[in-house]
Amino acid sequence: MKRHVASIIVLNALLVWQNCLAAxxxxxxxxxxxxxxxxxxxxxxxxxxxxxxxxxxxxxxxxxxxxxxxxxxHLDWGKGNTVGGSTYKILMEGVKEQPRAHGGHAVQGVxxxxxxxxxxxxxxxxxxxxxxxxxxxxxxxxxxxxxxxxxxxxxxxxxxxxxxxxxxxxxxxxxxxxxxxxxxxxxxxxxxxxxxxxxxxxxxxxxxxxxxxxxxGVSYTWGRESREHYEESLAGVRPSLWVHDIDPYVEPGNPESGLVPFVQDRKVGPLGSADTLSMGYCFRHEFDMSGKGIPISAPTNYDPAEFEVYRRA
The missing domain is CATH 3.50.50.60 (FAD/NAD(P)-binding domain)
Structure with missing residues (x-):
């Protein structure tokens, strides 16, 4: 009798537990x-x-x-007159646009x-x-x-x-x-x-x-379509905003030494043409310079060569 009672108690407990999970x-x-x-x-x-x-x-x-x-x-590049509709109220209300030397505006104040x-x-x-x-x-x-x-x-x-x-x-x-x-x-x-x-x-x-x-599982693509693909005049490859004089070789001036990490040897196509490239992006950290922030230690797989192009810039 005790065994049957114990079994009923365990069964009821399991049912209650399952009902709690479902809830x-x-x-x-x-x-x-x-x-x-x-x-x-x-x-x-x-x-x-x-x-x-x-x-x-x-x-x-x-x-x-x-x-x-x-x-x-802040929004670090652009022109306010390209923003309209509902987006304008959120992004541009109360901000000041400061012209930048290379064109465009830096949005400040928010x-x-x-x-x-x-x-x-x-x-x-x-x-x-x-x-x-x-x-x-x-x-x-x-x-x-x-x-x-x-x-x-x-x-x-x-x-x-x-x-x-x-x-x-x-x-x-x-x-x-x-x-x-x-x-x-x-x-x-x-x-x-x-x-x-x-x-x-x-x-x-x-x-x-x-x-x-x-x-x-839907089909997808990446990169830029050409101007002709969807008849969009501003589609495809666009002119470079800035060009910097940075030596791309591991040994400066020596092409035989190879390229520093993350530098591509692929030539940019004609204006308006398609490509299969994607925009590079990463995490952007904010640093606390007061000394009260979280200490930063070098990761175990840290490779200084991966940051060489940034040092030269």
Missing amino acids: EVSHHKVDVCVYGGTASGVMAALAADKDGANVILVEPSRWLGGMTGGGIN GNKEYRERFKKAVEDRGITVIYNHRIGEVHVGDRTIDSPTRKEPIAMNESVAVTNQSNSIRSITLDYAPVDETGCPIPEPEKRNAITVSAKVFIDCSYEGDVLGMS
Whole structure:
């Protein structure tokens, strides 16, 4: 008798535990899901909401604005008259444009913290739901569930998204809870997998790396199309903004010594032509010069040669 009672207690405990797990998984169903609270992501969410859609905005980090909202103190090149519509109010209100020696303008008077507040206020004023600190874990396309490559060892993308005869529409995405660490960087492993599921009629990928699109298996391209491809007069290769006299060789003046790291020997094509290049980018850090910041130690794989081109610049 005691054994049966104990079994019933254990079974009830398991059922309660499973019910708690099910209750913890939040499920949102909306018209439009925007993944990536970058500046473009915020504007996409605002535009969809303005058109009457029920919108949810997912941002893997702790704030909105992407590079505009974190890491850059001002917009360091451009002209205000190229910004219009809803974007103008957020980016240009209250700023001063200072002409630069090489052309264009530096935008001053508004820092990244204020831009973050502007993006946040814009979505709050529209009542748009924002999910912070959650990143893509799975994409559900037709009857397939595709795991994020960050969840396991890297594999070939065409192996993880083999096309089937089922519908290729994205039905939903599942998000992992992965809050940033004390320095604001994303943690390598999420604290909770499958924390939130978002179903939507339309998914807009505004992440910098195209996380949702890459996992969904859609076709894609990169680089610049030619002017003729879409009949865009300003498409394709454009004139260089600046040309610097930097010796590109490992041994200055000696072509036989080879190029320093990250210098390409590929010639730029004619104006308006296509290429298969992508813009280089990286993390930009803000340094605390007061002595109260976090100490910086050299990484174990530090190679001074990788920074030679910057030293010469």
